[in-house]
Amino acid sequence: MSVDLNKDLVALTCASGKQCSQLIPLLYNRWRNIRLIVHSPSSETRLRTQYPNAEIVRADMTRADDVDRIIAGVTTLVHIGPSFHPRETEIGYLMIDAASRYQVQNGGVFKHFIYSSVLHPQLRKLMNHDCKRYVEEYLIESGLSYTILQPSHMLNMFPVAPLLEQDEPVFYANYNPEITFSFTILQDLAEAFCKVIEEREKHYLAEYMLCSTGPISYMDVTATLGKVIGKSIQIKTREFYDSVEFLETMVLEDPKKAHRVARDGIQRLQLYYNFYGIKGNMNVLEWLIGRKPTTVEDFFRERVSQLRKGA
Numbered sequence: 001m002s003v004d005l006n007k008d009l010v011a012l013t014c015a016s017g018k019q020c021s022q023l024i025p026l027l028y029n030r031w032r033n034i035r036l037i038v039h040s041p042s043s044e045t046r047l048r049t050q051y052p053n054a055e056i057v058r059a060d061m062t063r064a065d066d067v068d069r070i071i072a073g074v075t076t077l078v079h080i081g082p083s084f085h086p087r088e089t090e091i092g093y094l095m096i097d098a099a100s101r102y103q104v105q106n107g108g109v110f111k112h113f114i115y116s117s118v119l120h121p122q123l124r125k126l127m128n129h130d131c132k133r134y135v136e137e138y139l140i141e142s143g144l145s146y147t148i149l150q151p152s153h154m155l156n157m158f159p160v161a162p163l164l165e166q167d168e169p170v171f172y173a174n175y176n177p178e179i180t181f182s183f184t185i186l187q188d189l190a191e192a193f194c195k196v197i198e199e200r201e202k203h204y205l206a207e208y209m210l211c212s213t214g215p216i217s218y219m220d221v222t223a224t225l226g227k228v229i230g231k232s233i234q235i236k237t238r239e240f241y242d243s244v245e246f247l248e249t250m251v252l253e254d255p256k257k258a259h260r261v262a263r264d265g266i267q268r269l270q271l272y273y274n275f276y277g278i279k280g281n282m283n284v285l286e287w288l289i290g291r292k293p294t295t296v297e298d299f300f301r302e303r304v305s306q307l308r309k310g311a
Contacts, residue, residue, distance in 0.1 A: 003200050008075035008111075010197060011035040013061065013095070016043035018154060019080050019116060022190040024051065027197070037061075037070055039082070061091045064098070071098040076112040076197055081135070083251055084128055086261035092135030096142050103144065112200050113144045114193070119152040119182070119209060119280050125272050127265035136207075147196050148207040152280055155183035155212065155221075155296065157250075160303045163225060169233045171222050174243040174270060177235050179277040180215035184285075185299050188212045191289040211280040212293035221296055228300045243270055 010027065012020050015036035027034055034054040038044050044058045059066040061082070071077065079095050081088045096113065103110040121133040139146050163169040192210055196203045219235060226233040238246060247266050252258045285293050 003076075003198050005030055005198075006032045009033040009035060009073050010076040010078065011037060011070060011074045012078045012080065013037040013070070014039075014080040014082055015056075016040075016047060017080060017083070018156065018186065019151070019189065022186045023078075023193050024054075026190050026194050028054065030198075035070075035074065061094065062087050064094055067094045067098045068101075071095075071102045071110070074099075074102070074110060076114065076200070077110075078114045078116065078193065078197070080116040081132070084262040084265045086259040088128075089131040089134045092132075093138055096135075096139050096144065099144055100142055111145060112197075112204070113139060113142075113146045114196055115139055115146060115148050116193075117148050117150045117207075119150045119184075119211065119278055121150070123272070123278075125268060127261070127268055145201075145204045147203045147205075149189075149192065149196065149210055150208060150280075151184040151189050151210045152212075153181045153183050153278055154186065155299055156186045158221065158225070160225065160300065161307055163233060164229055164304060164307055169226075169229075169231055171218075171233050171235050172246075173218050173235055173237045174247060175218070175237075175273040175277075176275070177218040177222070177237060179274065180217045180279060181273075181277045182211040182215055182280045182282070183213045183221075183296070184210055185212040185294045188285060188289060188293050192285060195288055195290075208284050208288060209280050210285045210288070211282050212285060212299075213296055214282055215277070215279045216296060224296050225300050228297065228304055240270065 010031055015024065016038050028051055036047050036054050036056050038047060038056065038058055044056055048056050057070060059070055061067055077099060081091055099110050099113050117132045117136055118129050121129050121136055123129045136148055163171060189210060222233045222235055244267050247270060248258055248263065251266060252262055282293055
C-alpha cells in the first residue's frame, strides 16, 4: 500500500489554478507520473511548456466520459473544483462516482481521493461553501479512502506588486477592512498537499483545517505590508457593486458572461465577508507540515524580495 513515486499516478484537477501553482513544482521533481487536468487550450499550452514531462489532459469535468478519462490509471486524485462553477457539486459527484467505478473494476488500483474543500463548509449562507459541504458528504459515504483539506482565504491574492510600484499606495478593500480573516498561504498549502499525497494511509478518513494565520484584519495586513516596503498605505473601501464587479472579473474574467449562480455566489460572499469574515485555527496546519506556518510579515518579505529581483 505504500506510495511508489516511480509507478503511482497522481492526477490534479484545475491544474492551472492558484492552488496548484506551488503544488505542481513540489510534485514535479519527485513524482515520475503526474497527470494535470485543465479546461482551456491556453492552460494546456502553458502547462505543456512549463512541465514537459507531465501528462496534460484537457477535459470537461461536467461530462461523465471525460471524467472517466481523467480517472483511468490514477492511483491518487487531488480534486480541486472550479471556483464558483454553477455545477461544482455535480462535478464533485461525477469525480467520486468515477473513482468508485474505477476502483471496483480494476482491483483496487485507485487508492486515495484527496478533496480540496474550504474552511467551514457548513456555512450555508456562502453558496460556494455549501456546494462543497454536499461533496464532502458524498465522499464520506462513498466508501473511498479519502482526505479532505479545508483551506481558507488566500493571502497570495493580496495585490503586493501594484502597491509596491505606487509612490503613494492605496489599497482598495472589497470588504470592511476591520473585519478579521484567517489566511492560507499557498506554499504552506502545497506542503500540506504533498504530505497527504506521499504519506497516504496515515491521512485516510481525515479532515484538515488549513489556516496559515490566526484572525487578522485587512487593516493590519495592509499595515504589515507598509512596514515591509517602507511606505504608508492608504485604505479605501469599494462600494458594494464596484466590489462585486471587481471580484467577478478576478474570478470569472468576464462578468457579463457570468452564470447567475456564479454571480449570486460572489455577491453573497461579498456580503458575508463584509460582516463576518472567515476565521480558523493554525494548529492542524503546523502539525501537518512540521513547522510553524508562514506569517503575514514573512510572506510579504519574501514576495517583495522576489518582485524587487524581477522574479
